[in-house]
Amino acid sequence: MAGPGLLTxxxxxxxxxxxxxxxxxxxxxxxxxxxxGSVGARTLLSQSEDRLPAIAxxxxxxxxxxxVGKEQGDLRPRRFRENTVRSFVxxxxxxxxxxxxxxxxxADGVPPWAVREDDDLPTLAEVFKGxxxxxxxxxxxxxxxxxxLPAAPAAEVERMVSAILATVDRVAAYSxxxxxxxxxxxxxxxxxxxxxxxxxxMFLSGGGAYAHVDARRTSVPGAVAWALEAGLQGxxxxxxSVQAQPEAVAAARRKGLMVLTYGLQNNDPAWVRRxxxxxxxxxxxxxxxxIAAALHLTPVPAAA
Numbered sequence: 001m002a003g004p005g006l007l008t009x010x011x012x013x014x015x016x017x018x019x020x021x022x023x024x025x026x027x028x029x030x031x032x033x034x035x036x037g038s039v040g041a042r043t044l045l046s047q048s049e050d051r052l053p054a055i056a057x058x059x060x061x062x063x064x065x066x067x068v069g070k071e072q073g074d075l076r077p078r079r080f081r082e083n084t085v086r087s088f089v090x091x092x093x094x095x096x097x098x099x100x101x102x103x104x105x106x107a108d109g110v111p112p113w114a115v116r117e118d119d120d121l122p123t124l125a126e127v128f129k130g131x132x133x134x135x136x137x138x139x140x141x142x143x144x145x146x147x148x149l150p151a152a153p154a155a156e157v158e159r160m161v162s163a164i165l166a167t168v169d170r171v172a173a174y175s176x177x178x179x180x181x182x183x184x185x186x187x188x189x190x191x192x193x194x195x196x197x198x199x200x201x202m203f204l205s206g207g208g209a210y211a212h213v214d215a216r217r218t219s220v221p222g223a224v225a226w227a228l229e230a231g232l233q234g235x236x237x238x239x240x241s242v243q244a245q246p247e248a249v250a251a252a253r254r255k256g257l258m259v260l261t262y263g264l265q266n267n268d269p270a271w272v273r274r275x276x277x278x279x280x281x282x283x284x285x286x287x288x289x290x291i292a293a294a295l296h297l298t299p300v301p302a303a304a
Contacts, residue, residue, distance in 0.1 A: 056097045094288045099135060105163045154187075221248075273295075
């Protein structure tokens with residue numbers, strides 16, 4: 001979600017050129033890991049003694065954001081570098097059914113930081129190649145528009161969306177992988193929805209946790225209204241906003257929207273269980289191993 005650690009689209013053959021839209025008549029890809037907590041035949045959530053409803057587990061940037069406890073000045077890195085193939089694969093092996101990661105299109109092709117040779121920051125195409133197809137992708141389109149501007153320039157939205165869709169269409173045209181697009185930028189979501197019909201698009205919202213001049217970004221009702229207006233398939237809400245407004249989950253679902261959540265609160269197994277009962281489809285967490293163990297999720301075999 002917010003913060004550093006972006007996958008990059010390096011400049012290459014056609015990567016930053018305007019791309020033709022994905023075929024509009026393609027059927028909307030079934031989001032099995034959102035609908036019933038499963039990917040194919042793999043069980044993600046066992047029916048425990050308290051009959052916990054199914055909920056899918058997503059790994060935030062793989063095995064979690066690298067910098068934890070930032071508000072206390074604690075900058076201890078996690079074992080796996082965020083937004084890398086190694087971290088994504090490990091998250092799946094720990095029990096996640098999908099991984100969330102940030103994508104940004106660069107102009108010079110240089111990743112935002114230098115890392116070890118065996119754990120490099122990959123391109124989007126390399127992620128598709130390196131992560132088992134059974135693992136779903138939540139691809140967050142990361143914009144850098146300042147919060148004091150009402151909207152990203154249309155040309156920049158087009159540049160980002162065209163490059164990303166061109167790559168996804170090229171590497172996943174015949175893939176069975178479940179793919180979801182998300183963004184905090186409402187206009188990016190609108191363009192993604194208009195340009196393709198294969199992958200669901202969901203609006204990321206802090207639900208008022210972050211200040212912004214765009215009213216669509218500053219409340220849960222505003223996020224619901226925009227998702228419906230833009231024809232989006234769902235929302236990804238900050239977990240704290242759901243704690244404060246638990247009724248928002250049922251309200252969104254009644255309008256046909258899927259609901260995912262993100263945030264540090266999702267590292268608490270009790271809160272994740274509560275969300276399952278509220279009807280949340282999936283949670284994105286940093287502490288994948290802890291939540292997977294608490295919910296008795298079945299890991300993906302290493303050879304998948």
